[in-house]
Amino acid sequence: MSYKAARSTGLTFGAAIAALLALSQASPAAEKNLLWVNPLRDHPVCKIMQAGFLDKCKELGYACEIVGNPSATSFDIPASIPLADAALARTQFAAVAVVGNDPAINTYISRLARDGYPVVTWHILPPEGSVPGLKAATGEVIPEAGANAAIAMGDKLGGKGVVAVTEGSYNTAENDMAAAFKKTMAEKYPDIRVLDPELEGYEPSAAQAKAVALLQGHADVTGAFSTTGNGLQTWSGAARAAGRKLVIIGMDYTRQNLDLIKSGEAYGIVAQPLYEEGAKVAELSAALAEGKAVDYLNPLPAKVATAADLEPYYAMLKSAGQ
Structure with missing residues (x-):
């Protein structure tokens, strides 16, 4: 509304100026x-x-x-x-x-x-x-998320075993999380061996094939940690294909991931916010x-969520239309 338009409504000079100021200050975010x-x-x-x-x-x-x-x-x-x-x-x-x-x-x-x-x-x-x-x-805080995953994995494995680690790509976030996972595992669970990270990628069928090959090359692997959101699907599929029982922790509360935890095919997720x-x-x-x-x-914060913790995340997905 212009000053001329405000005056044309019958407002006084002062009232017209006040109306324009109020209009310019009302809900500035909407513009x-x-x-x-x-x-x-x-x-x-x-x-x-x-x-x-x-x-x-x-x-x-x-x-x-x-x-x-x-x-x-x-x-x-x-x-x-x-x-x-x-x-x-x-x-x-x-x-x-x-x-x-x-x-x-x-x-x-x-x-x-x-x-x-x-x-x-x-x-x-x-x-x-x-x-x-x-x-x-x-x-x-990426290192805290990696450390939380290591503690959850180490506890579930009872302090013994071999853990495979995969990343979606070798980017700063995933590299730092994998490094924090390995560092924390070495400090708190020295009898658990963590393999060097392998590239998982983001294409589901190719990722699963890589995970199956990794299991075939390492018969002693008992756990798998993925730093990418499709990791639970990658590793649960690979475990089924290879006939192996693994403790699997991945990232993110997508509906598919929550369902895999609920069914018992995976152990938990780092519930990235x-x-x-x-x-x-x-x-x-x-x-x-x-x-x-x-x-x-x-x-x-980014805690590790397991089967007992899923309902709030299902509710959040519902609110997001997923």
């Missing part, structure tokens, strides 16, 4: 947009994060958009950055969220910052100043868009 950039957009785990982001955006009154290669089965930065740039060219965004677990994407974060966008990342917590221009980060991360990203991005100060580090 703003937030962008979420994820080069593994349609991975089931990423969808949970995005549900938290979109739900919190709606609650805060922001219009939010998700971009990333929708057909990617691995972390596809080259195909996703042009999609993000296209979105930025057609829409005025007040802040941008970019998942930051690769040097190439960190370079993009710095470029966005130079272009004037407040940038938030999630899922890993890079040290402050290590990614130039990054304003805030939220997610689990996926939905919570997405919601926190929206909260931080909105605050930065409004010129507010935020803490750089915003860590979230």
Whole structure:
């Protein structure tokens, strides 16, 4: 509403000015947009994060958009950055969220910052100043998550056995989690041998084939830890194919993973705060868009959930429409 329009309604000069001020200050978030950039957009785990982001955006009154290669089965930065740039060219965004677990994407974060966008990342917590221009980060503390998995695995195995470790890709987050798992196991359960990490990948049939081959090459493996969200499906399938009984711990409270734990085919998951991360990203991005100060580090807990702990996660998935 313009000043002329406000006066045309019969308001006095002072009342017209007050009306315009109230209009400009009411729900400023409703006039703003937030962008979420994820080069593994349609991975089931990423969808949970995005549900938290979109739900919190709606609650805060922001219009939010998700971009990333929708057909990617691995972390596809080259195909996703042009999609993000296209979105930025057609829409005025007040802040941008970019998942930051690769040097190439960190370079993009710095470029966005130079272009004037407040940038938030999630899922890993890079040290402050290590990614130039990054304003805030939220997610689990990766070494703590790896340590929690080791303790749960070590207890279940009774302090003895051999554990295989697989990663979706050799990225910073998964490398650090696997390293923390091995370090904690060595400190607390010295009679458990942890094999060096193997690459699992993100394509389900290929991942299972790799896990079966690993079991065939290591007849003494009694446990498996995967640092990626499809890991429970990979290892439970491999155990069935190989006729082996394993203690399996993976990542993330996807419905398939919860069902595998409920059925007894897997032992547990590191319940990464996926939905919570997405919601926190929206909260931080909105605050930065409004010129507010935020803490750089915003860590979230990630406990290991087993069969007795599943109901809250089923409820969270239901609220996310999954």
